[in-house]
Amino acid sequence: MKIGLIVPPDTPVTGGNFVSAERLQRGLNHLGLNAHVERFHPHLRDYDVYHAWNAVQVGQRLLHQGIDPEKIVVTWTGTDLWGDWAKDPGPIRHTLSSLRHQVVFTPNARKRLLADAPAWEHRVQVIPPSVDETMFCPADSSQTRDWPPLVVMAGGIRPVKRSAWAIDLVQSARKTLGIDFQLAILGPVRDGEEWERVVQAAQDKPWVQVMGEVPKEQMGTWYQRATIVLNTSRIEGVSNALMEAMSCGALIVASNIHGNRYLIEDGKTGLLFDTPEELIAAFRLTLDHPQEADEMRKNARLRILSRHLPSHEAQAYALIYRQMAWSLCSKGCGV
Structure with missing residues (x-):
């Protein structure tokens, strides 16, 4: 299974969406899944799953480009939900209404999204983000914090x-x-x-x-x-x-x-x-x-x-991808 983790086109490598996508890529690769991080552009590679890291900036563009909605999962990452959606949910809701798999980070974010899209009750699930606790760990006992503070x-x-x-x-x-x-x-x-x-x-x-x-x-x-x-x-x-x-x-x-x-x-x-x-x-x-x-x-x-362990995050997304693949296979095989 080839998975494209698609981030907004202007995302720097240290930007939140890029960091999140790369972290998930490592976790998925450990599970034996072939994942690749790519900034959105009009000529993306062919993937079995297109995972949009930002529902508005990437999810909508994938649909406008003609990608099969059954192959798209979106993660609402912050400004898309608390900014774009909060200002005017109508057009975004209309565009994304064909997507069956949507992810938010917190229960409160899910509640906010469903307040304006109650029909999505069974489409939106919560997957907490993670952090590599081996890369980001406390200082050893010999280190001291700076002074002045x-x-x-x-x-x-x-x-x-x-x-x-x-x-x-x-x-x-x-x-x-x-x-x-x-x-x-x-x-x-x-x-x-x-x-x-x-x-x-x-x-x-x-x-x-x-x-x-x-x-x-x-x-x-x-x-x-x-x-x-x-x-x-x-x-x-x-x-x-x-x-x-x-x-x-x-x-x-x-x-x-x-x-x-x-x-x-x-x-x-x-x-x-x-x-x-x-x-x-x-x-x-x-x-x-x-x-x-x-x-x-x-x-x-x-x-x-x-x-917030990376292994938990990767396993949760892998389950969604496999559900999507099974659904597509079932349709294609006439099951």
Whole structure:
């Protein structure tokens, strides 16, 4: 069985969809399935299954290109559900109505999708994403976190990530707490206007490092060094960066949105915030109560190990692919 894991055409190799697809590719190959990651373009290879990593940007395009709906499975990855679908589900629902296999990351995402497409009740299933816990692991006992405290923010620079706002938030924490927090922003530029906002916000602030795209093999070291891993997103599916950081035993401070609440139990596996004042309080707790912070770091790692293993993810998708293959064979053989 040949499986195409198709990501949006503009996805960088460190982008969430590409990282997810490559991780799944490795898991499927271990199961003996022939999987290949490919950016969408008009002349894709022939596959037995086309797995769209983003329902709107890839799923719709596969259908418009004439791919048999019975050969397509889509995973709703974040902005497609919480952005595109939330704004106007009608046209997307019409286009994707022929697809029998759709996947979301969380029960809440499934509930959100079915609120506007109740007829899809038996088409949508939940498969949690995973993280390679061997690549992303805690620092050994000889390593220490940076001082002054390092805040790491990982993810492509685009409006939904609100990277420029992160600079303002950390500046407020520096001023209010009187602590020389350093901020490292890691990730490729995905939107020119947001990049300009980041450049302007970072101007004359030597404590801000805008690192650009960082190879995934180096990300674990950044998470290990960080006092705090910060997420300021307006929309998330389930963040690969947060899962990787949690697997490394990092302390997460994240915006209080659906995707982040799935990973972060406030005060147990990390800290959530709605306002700048709540973020400052989270930063203060991290430094004033190191034992509580360490307990949250341990709980975050345990959360990943208990619910987000690559083998579980690969097995769940492999079952869908085999069901699709059996259905196609049954029709073709007249069963």
